[in-house]
Amino acid sequence: MTDYHRFSHEAMATAFEIIIAQDDVDATYAAQAAEAVFAEIDRLEDELSRFRPTSEISRLNRLRAGESLAVSLAAWDCLNLAKSVHAETDGAFDITIGPLMQLWRSPDGSLHEPEAERLALARKSIGSELFELEEDGCRVRALADHMVFDLGAVGKGYALDQAVQILQDWEISRVFLNAGDSTLLALDGPSGEEAWPVTLAEGALEKTLRDQALSGSGFMVQGAHLMNPRTLRPVPVQEKRSxxxxxxxxxxxxxxxxxxIMSPEEIHTLCTRYPGVAWLEL
Known part of the structure; x- marks a missing residue:
C-alpha cells in the first residue's frame, strides 16, 4: 500500500500543504524535499509580499511616475502574467486595485461610499495600463505616482508552480499541492491511481485533478473583499463561488x-480561446 506523506507550512498568510504518494519515495526523502519546497516559498514571500518593507514589490510601490526598477525573475513572471490576464479579461483582473477597498471599507468591515475627492485621487494611481514592463533588464516602469502593486491574487499560485520545479529536481511527480484550500495543483496521481480526488464547495462537487491547477474565489471566508476594476466599486456579496x-x-x-467579475458569456469565450482553461460555478 502506498504511503501518503503530508507536510504543511505557514507562509503568505496561509497554510501550504504538500502530499506525496509515490512508492519509491520514503518518509525521510519526502520530508527533505518538502523542506526544500518550503524554503523556496519563504524566499518568494520575501520577494513578492508588499508587506515586507525590503521586498521588490514594496520597492515598486515607492516608485514615482517615470521611475523604473529592475526586478527578479519571480517578480517579473508575476507582473507579466498579471498584465496579460488584465488584457485577456478586458480589465477584470488588476493587481493595482487594492487601495480602493481601503477607501470603501469602514473600521468595522462594513462598506461605505468614500468622499468623491479621495476616490478621484485614488483612481489616478489605479490601472494595469499605468505600468510598463521593459524586457531588457527586467525593468518595471511606473507611469503614475502612489501606485500600489499587490500580487496577492497570483503569488500563492506562482509559489505552487515553483514548488513543482523543486519537486521535479527531486524526481517526485506523484504529488498534490494546496495553498490555503483556495488554489490546488495536482501532478501525477498517487501510485496506482490515475488522479487526485478533490471536493469543492463543502461537498457540492467531487472531481479529480491530474496535471492541472484549480483555484476558487468567493465571499464565504472573507466577505466583501473584491473590487471590480471595471467599475472601481466593490463586487456585491454573492453566494456563488467561482x-x-x-x-x-x-x-x-x-x-x-x-x-x-466577468459575465458567463465572456468567460466561455475566454475558455474557448485557451485550451486547458475551464470554469466552474457552484
Missing part, C-alpha cells in the same frame, strides 16, 4: 478572481 482550472496555478489563481 472556480478556474488552468495548466498553471498562477493562471488559475488570477482567473478565479477575474471570473467573479
Amino acid at each position: 472556480y478556474a482550472l488552468a495548466p498553471t496555478a498562477a493562471l488559475s489563481d488570477a482567473l478565479s478572481t477575474a471570473f467573479m
Whole structure:
C-alpha cells in the first residue's frame, strides 16, 4: 500500500500543504524535499509580499511616475502574467486595485461610499495600463505616482508552480499541492491511481485533478473583499463561488478572481480561446 506523506507550512498568510504518494519515495526523502519546497516559498514571500518593507514589490510601490526598477525573475513572471490576464479579461483582473477597498471599507468591515475627492485621487494611481514592463533588464516602469502593486491574487499560485520545479529536481511527480484550500495543483496521481480526488464547495462537487491547477474565489471566508476594476466599486456579496482550472496555478489563481467579475458569456469565450482553461460555478 502506498504511503501518503503530508507536510504543511505557514507562509503568505496561509497554510501550504504538500502530499506525496509515490512508492519509491520514503518518509525521510519526502520530508527533505518538502523542506526544500518550503524554503523556496519563504524566499518568494520575501520577494513578492508588499508587506515586507525590503521586498521588490514594496520597492515598486515607492516608485514615482517615470521611475523604473529592475526586478527578479519571480517578480517579473508575476507582473507579466498579471498584465496579460488584465488584457485577456478586458480589465477584470488588476493587481493595482487594492487601495480602493481601503477607501470603501469602514473600521468595522462594513462598506461605505468614500468622499468623491479621495476616490478621484485614488483612481489616478489605479490601472494595469499605468505600468510598463521593459524586457531588457527586467525593468518595471511606473507611469503614475502612489501606485500600489499587490500580487496577492497570483503569488500563492506562482509559489505552487515553483514548488513543482523543486519537486521535479527531486524526481517526485506523484504529488498534490494546496495553498490555503483556495488554489490546488495536482501532478501525477498517487501510485496506482490515475488522479487526485478533490471536493469543492463543502461537498457540492467531487472531481479529480491530474496535471492541472484549480483555484476558487468567493465571499464565504472573507466577505466583501473584491473590487471590480471595471467599475472601481466593490463586487456585491454573492453566494456563488467561482472556480478556474488552468495548466498553471498562477493562471488559475488570477482567473478565479477575474471570473467573479466577468459575465458567463465572456468567460466561455475566454475558455474557448485557451485550451486547458475551464470554469466552474457552484
